[in-house]
Amino acid sequence: MNEIFAGLQEAFRLIFTFDSDLIEITLRSLQVSVTALLIASALALPLGTWLAIRRFRYRRFAIVVLNALMGLPPVVVGLMVYLLFSRSGPFGVMGLLFTPTAMIIAQVIIITPLIASITHQAMRELWSEYHDLLISLNTTSLQRITALIWDGRRTLMTASLAGFGRGIGEVGAIMIVGGNIDHVTRVLTTAIALETGKGDFALALSLGFVLIALTLLVNFVIHALSRTERNSTW
């Protein structure tokens, strides 16, 4: 219990003294996870919506695969990205291993299926509502996808937030591909793992509280921007 209070105290101290290390790793966490979220959303939202409106031969199989990929073990993703970007790997020449870019790539792979799958579920419902109208208006596939994404944007915000939550809390994959290098690839989760290993529980806990606060803050900001509560009728 003492360690929790000590952690809280340390968290307040770090935050209110604008600790430079804390600010650096917090910003890096945000940079990696928000970039991964934007890329993953750009891929997953149209993909999930397309799967909801399009009928093709292996559609069910594709949905099953997508749902299965939601449970992709991050450590395995990290390992695959490591092998692809290591010196002897096919993309080794790019020199991306142990950089924030490699961490972003790993996070994109992890969160894209999650966002796409939630999007697919939400868009299926909206598509059944809009189907007759959009067919009758002779819309193209692109126009249908655009209409569904726009009108379902508040639900899709939740899908993206779920992806962000998974990304920013992820440790296994980014530890492998980022290497937890101080001032280069250290983020909140890898710093927590490091401090726990060193036995500095107060600092680890304080970083944990900062991580939780950050996640809450991002959620509140996005909800405020989307005005979900005020216009909750849709």
Place this chain on the structure above:
Amino acid sequence: MVRGPLSVSLDSITVRRNGKLVLGPLDLDMETGGIIIVLGPNGAGKTTFLKVLHGVERISDGEMHWSVSNVQAREEQAYVFQSPIVLRRSVGQNLAYPLKLIGTVKSEISMRVRLWARKIGLEDALELPATRLSGGEKQKLAIGRALIRMPKVLFLDEPCANLDGRSIREIEALLREARLAGTCIIMATHDLGQAKRLADSVLFFLGGRLHEQGPASAFFNIPSTSEAQSFLNGDIIE
């Protein structure tokens, strides 16, 4: 924009669902114009017939030809469903949507949205979420959204089912105005009173087949089949 009224020719059309015949065989040559009421009891094939004409129902056998290409015909048509479908947007954005799809310029969209909002009595609700409207208002919005592109043919599938008298009167006024503006109304209903108030001509369906067609006055005064007479008498027919 296609000039002159559209005409359509149906040649031995049938529609089957899960092996069951739901429409046809149907042969029909029809020139669109005025208000054509598609009458018949529930399950007569009225909705399927409208969907076939609109090109959104898969035809099992036979052929359908519009006097223009199918693509042009679709561009000149609009469809209003029994349960109004509104987009999860404001009333104004709902009205603007079909115009945006065809790349209408913003100033024109804005002008036509205001005009049609006034026509359907929703000029004060332009910024309101369409989902908050009453059933009658939603249906008027759906009709306004369908007519804003000024289609040559407007299909309506029982648009006044479950609506109160005032809403029905307002919708009928809209339809009469659209007819005067040159839009052909093809409307399915089993409401005889409404059919008598609006119809210029009637297509009477029963059991998936076209039983009778002709001018409204002739159909209502001297129907040529016993089934149509029974329907007009209010008897239960299948």
